[in-house]
Amino acid sequence: xxxxxxxxxxxxxxxxxxxxxxxxxxxxxxxxxxxxxxxxxxxxxxxxxxxxxxxxxxxxxxxxxxxxxxxxxxxxxxxxxxxxxxxxxxxxxxxxxxxxxxxxxxxxxxxxxxxxxxxxxxxxxxxxxxxxxxxxxxxxxxxxxxxxxxxxxxxxxxxxxxxxxxxxxxxxxxxxxxxxxxxxxxxxxxxxxxxxxxxxxxxxxxxxxxxxxxxxxxxxxxxxxxxxxxxxxxxxxxxxxxxxxxxxxxxxxxxxxxxxxxxxxxxxxxxxxxxxxxxxxxxxxxxxxxxxxxxxxxxxxxxxxxxxxxxxxxxxxxxxxxxxxxxxxxxxxxxxxxxxxxxxxxxxxxxxxxxxxxxxxxxxxxxxxxxxxxxxxxxxxxxxxxxxxxxxxxxxxxxxxxxxxxxxxxxxxxxxxxxxxxx
Numbered sequence: 441x442x443x444x445x446x447x448x449x450x451x452x453x454x455x456x457x458x459x460x461x462x463x464x465x466x467x468x469x470x471x472x473x474x475x476x477x478x479x480x481x482x483x484x485x486x487x488x489x490x491x492x493x494x495x496x497x498x499x500x501x502x503x504x505x506x507x508x509x510x511x512x513x514x515x516x517x518x519x520x521x522x523x524x525x526x527x528x529x530x531x532x533x534x535x536x537x538x539x540x541x542x543x544x545x546x547x548x549x550x551x552x553x554x555x556x557x558x559x560x561x562x563x564x565x566x567x568x569x570x571x572x573x574x575x576x577x578x579x580x581x582x583x584x585x586x587x588x589x590x591x592x593x594x595x596x597x598x599x600x601x602x603x604x605x606x607x608x609x610x611x612x613x614x615x616x617x618x619x620x621x622x623x624x625x626x627x628x629x630x631x632x633x634x635x636x637x638x639x640x641x642x643x644x645x646x647x648x649x650x651x652x653x654x655x656x657x658x659x660x661x662x663x664x665x666x667x668x669x670x671x672x673x674x675x676x677x678x679x680x681x682x683x684x685x686x687x688x689x690x691x692x693x694x695x696x697x698x699x700x701x702x703x704x705x706x707x708x709x710x711x712x713x714x715x716x717x718x719x720x721x722x723x724x725x726x727x728x729x730x731x732x733x734x735x736x737x738x739x740x741x742x743x744x745x746x747x748x749x750x751x752x753x754x755x756x757x758x759x760x761x762x763x764x765x766x767x768x769x770x771x772x773x774x775x776x777x778x779x780x781x782x783x784x785x786x787x788x789x790x791x792x793x794x795x796x797x798x799x800x801x802x803x804x805x806x807x808x809x810x811x812x813x814x815x816x817x818x819x820x821x822x823x824x825x826x827x828x829x830x831x832x833x834x835x836x837x838x839x840x841x842x843x844x845x846x847x848x849x850x851x852x853x854x855x856x857x858x859x860x861x862x863x
Contacts, residue, residue: 620632
């Protein structure tokens with residue numbers, strides 16, 4: 441089973457947003473809404489990631505009976521051999537199932553509204569088609585397909601998912617690229633090169649494959665993290681980055697939020713690794729949980745990060761998260777919108793949404809149960825109206841669309857969320 445990003449990052453940060461703020465420093469003060477930072481000159485012109493909204497796409501949910509090689513309840517339950525239930529649960533939010541042509545029966549009780557508690561499989565092409573249709577409709581320009589170590593038992597299913605994503609991206613008019621997550625990948629340095637050469641490079645021939653500065657985009661998530669799940673040396677990481685650049689790729693790095701200082705969650709001595717990247721995308725999940733946290737992050741990370749990247753000719757793509765449903769962080773969109781505002785006033789080159797379909801960590805923007813009637817009875821899962829404000833299931837997709845318009849200058853910079861929870 442893949443290791444959750446939140447699980448090891450929370451260990452570093454103390455497991456809470458409050459601990460993340462301790463890393464920020466007690467002296468950091470929230471920036472005022474009237475403050476407007478001058479946009480830094482971009483290292484690159486507009487492309488498929490610069491000036492665009494990119495969404496992280498897991499595509500890693502399977503169900504028994506769906507025909508996937510993994511043959512189990514991949515990422516829906518703790519024990520993949522058994523149907524998910526209240527006692528065998530691996531998710532923090534429940535999807536809105538109304539637009540999927542097929543749902544798979546689970547062992548949860550019926551939804552509070554009376555319907556059977558079914559879940560989708562990412563292995564069904566219609567599921568991926570539905571997700572990419574949503575991306576197109578709601579202004580998600582590019583999808584970063586997550587690819588963990590493909591050499592184990594999950595490999596054949598991950599290989600199949602890459603083809604399904606290509607098909608949907610081409611059909612729906614959305615760009616995509618491969619985003620390697622190297623967490624726990626023991627022989628990463630050699631095997632990632634083999635995987636790209638023998639399998640993933642072929643996808644760059646797709647009309648939908650993302651290109652930046654005339655080069656196919658690839659992202660590597662996990663270099664420089666100060667934990668046992670990412671033990672790679674700086675030399676090994678630099679070798680891999682330079683190899684991909686030698687293959688003609690534009691290389692993005694999913695890096696620790698303290699990448700610039702080499703402290704906290706970042707290993708020391710990785711400055712040359714980070715500065716070898718074409719684009720830097722720091723990870724913030726688990727570090728912030730409300731609008732005030734976002735303001736502190738703006739002061740401590742975003743503004744100096746942007747300046748450092750500009751000084752080194754690197755594009756900057758910080759992440760925006762909707763908030764963990766189970767931790768009741770979302771504040772009917774105010775938390776996410778504050779992040780959009782802070783990123784846009786800092787003049788960032790692109791924004792990465794973490795994530796599109798991450799029901800496991802509760803940070804999904806994909807359509808989600810609106811109210812208790814759409815959640816299994818007795819499951820303990822919260823719907824989008826958990827704070828008393830009704831929200832339509834597509835609310836965070838609509839919010840992402842408005843954030844993208846603000847990034848592109850199609851919507852004036854505003855600290856006031858323009859998106860209503862219910863249309």
